[in-house]
Amino acid sequence: MRIGEIAALVGVTPRAVRHYHQSGLLPEPARRANGYREYGVRDAVLLARIRRLTELGLGLDEVRVVLADDEGRGLVEVMEELSQDLARQEAEIRDRRERLATLLDEARAGRLPADGPLSPELSALLAGLGELPESPMAAKDREILALLDAVVPEAERSRLMGLMEGAAEHAREVYPLLDALSGAEADDPRVAEAAGVLAACLPDELGVEIPTAGSGGAAGVPGASLADALFADLAPAQSAAVHLAMRLVRERREQRP
Amino acid sequence: MRIGEIAALVGVTPRAVRHYHQSGLLPEPARRANGYREYGVRDAVLLARIRRLTELGLGLDEVRVVLADDEGRGLVEVMEELSQDLARQEAEIRDRRERLATLLDEARAGRLPADGPLSPELSALLAGLGELPESPMAAKDREILALLDAVVPEAERSRLMGLMEGAAEHAREVYPLLDALSGAEADDPRVAEAAGVLAACLPDELGVEIPTAGSGGAAGVPGASLADALFADLAPAQSAAVHLAMRLVRERREQRP
DNA sequence: CTTGACCTTGCCGCAACGTCAGGGTTTCTA
């Protein structure tokens, strides 16, 4: 047989066969006078084994391992490992399919979330806010909320949004105060005032860490740095007010545990 | 934020963020005086959207498409395509898992098929052969059967093995005749004799095409070339005998349809 | 004799980053 024949016989491409040669899986057969590879039945049997294994999902080096030990010792081992791997992959794909199906339903149901899909919790929160007067600070805040929504793991989300609920009721008071600080310096006297009002309507629990997608459980980045990052691109006086408010909340929390 | 911070916030690596910059998904933000990238909340929101989409399994260029059209037109389209893709992948993986589970059971049940797993059909056929006297031809034939077993699609396998059943009963006659030809020339008178005996115990249906893994339904390689390939590495007289036998079977078949 | 279907080697490309290498900056700590 020439390479095209053996390849067709087993159901792979000639290119794949040459690839197996190159990676040492299939020994190079003898050559004809013209340089063509000449295959026999033994090669075809081996090639068929390789193909079956790769179709099961083994990588080429795993195939090499399995073929190498003539006894079936490593085979069971590799196969068990692979089985777990496949189970994990299947679960992963199912999960993605579910999330995708949710999104698809939502998208086909009419409203397409052009600025990114929002969680139901956040949607409810924003809906509860109702119509607000035009405000740059409100826009920024919605950006921040959207980011939080995307970044906070599902398990924490409802808790966090619940905390926001109380603050949302005072949005009409707070946004104008912060808007007024857009051009002010950090030592403006209105900073303290705004911080006081803001702190008054935030719940104690907001002073602590907020877990994010990146903080993988163990080495947690303190939530303070998250907040720092979120408010860093506000105007200096606004940033100062928010930071002050957060400190007030923390202090209040420490005094009344 | 610096790159490490935004990356941790959203749950990706800094390298991935730079990769998104390079492929134009995420615009390069402003730099600090020292050359560090400086990110804002808007970047984080965008990055979070990118991450959600990639986690759903979209490729980066698909993400680019989805992000590009502000209206959700292409989004539904891409998502539907992806959904089908995921369904296919899941089915594929489940199939592999099932086959793997079968193999694992078989392997753990005791006997490990060191020379490649054989189908139950072929195992039955070989078991029915019983103990044969030592014979090089028998060994070759087992190789060929193993290859056929691996190469013939499942649907055809039981039919093919059923055809072999009848021939297997005459193995004790045929193998010695062929073994005797191992050193002979192609024009040896015993060739015709062996071919006659062999043809007599082969069923008519063996003269036709045998579908293989490679023949993808439409452009079928004739089964003759498969047989040619399988018997090509026998001794010349043996090969001649087998070819003659096959021709006899074909002629017999045409005469008595 | 040409055409078309094979074969040969070799090298680039892909998808989504991981992982150095080689150098500069910032920040924490002793």
Add this chain to the structure above:
DNA sequence: TAGAAACCCTGACGTTGCGGCAAGGTCAAG
């Protein structure tokens, strides 16, 4: 205040399992 740890930068190569192309050589048929 110095040194080390922890960041940042760019650039370039590695990963997997081949697909595809280039630039030839070989072979059977019309």
